[in-house]
Amino acid sequence: MSATPDTVSAAILVIGDEILSGRTKDKNIGTIADYLTAAGIDLREVRIVPDEAAMIVEAINALRARYTYLFTTGGIGPTHDDITADCVAEAFGIGIDVDERARAMLLERIKPEDLNEARLRMARIPFGADLIPNSISKAPGFRIGNVIVMAGVPAIMQAMLDAVGPTLTGGAAMQSVTVEAHGIPEGTYAGELGAIAKRHGAVSIGSYPMMTPEGFRNRIVARARDDGSLAAAVAEIEALVARLSD
Template sequence: MTDASPTAAVLIIGDEVLSGRTQDTNLNTIARFLTASGIDLLEARTVGDRTEQIVENLNALRSAHDYVFTTGGIGPTHDDITADAVAKAFGVALPEHPDAVAILENRYGPGEFNAARRRMARIPEGGTLIANPVTDAPGFQIGNVFVMAGVPRIMTAMLEDVAPRLRTGAVVLSRTIRVSGVGEGAVADILTAAAKAEREVSFGSYPFGHGSASEIGTNLVVRGRDADRLETAVTRLVAELAVAGIGAAEV
């Protein structure tokens, strides 16, 4: 392994997300989880319940990043095809996992563990289970891919079992400078110059107040892994804004 921070991608699976019937919140949860672990989330894609589309996107992402997190499509119904697609992507069989069968048998009463629910015990060959403390039905890991539920409460709980399996990196630190009374364009040149001067630090501009009666302005977010570099960048940026007659305050 290199000293570089690990990279990750998210693959959101489900026709219900694409149709607008379900609003995805899992991406935000995973992004915050990865940021706190020093893992760079570089890409996110959303696909429908179509096997070939899942396979194609999963293979592209898992070859490009250290980790891939999928959400959705591991329930008991006919359109829950994520396990099938992941097995196909890895070129392996999809047998029932004995531990998953035992977990689900214990979950359901006599006669309730039907064929539909047995589908949730199918795990791609070579996969290991991800614990689900909410409803017991497990997710799974195969290679660098973590396959989790689409229900936000369940997915979030699964991350507890995922966390110890990850190689972490240096956490990204963040500082925010609030500029009020001027539009984003007024600070664009100053921000561009700052970005060129401090290439180990990232700069972002997030305007507020447009289209409303509230005061306009922008939040300048400075991010980096080195605390000293970050402090230097923030100090210089505030000074340059002051020279230009633009008031700024860190928040």
């Protein structure tokens, strides 16, 4: 499916050496993908980069220019490798400093005498950003322009996504219908399925083989924003599967 001007698009930028080394397995991409699909926002691209300023800044600028929204995860804690907020400021060419609203949020959880320089890093927010509350550990995320900066810890990321979600402009939600084709090998229906896809340009049609203990189990998924277009394509797919099942 191609992006059309009336769609709302998004990208995700995952920031962190620990994902690239394999030490931590990312769970946020799938969570955000599900969330955006339900909101009618097209997730168009994901990038994962290490904790290096040049790569983070480059990715922020490439993705925020190209999509309606950019969501980042990771790199907003108190340690030296948490450089996301500074990179966002650099990407936008704006200043960054301790934000008094953010400091107040930290003080809901941290005693004043424990609010050392490292912890105060979590209150460094680019000028002009809106804060995203963090119901779990208080240190906020933020939004500036179309860039939404969230934590990497999955439970905190989820809390921030829930907080920022209602402020997003959603598109028409993508409708999806799955046709089970289990008994039929993918290569048997692929030619005719391609012809159906060509006839229904507004419908995104994919074929997804999965391995199960009983062998491959194939599913055909049709997705579209418009119910009528979707129903017409699904009717043809179901007729194809029924004919090949005989």
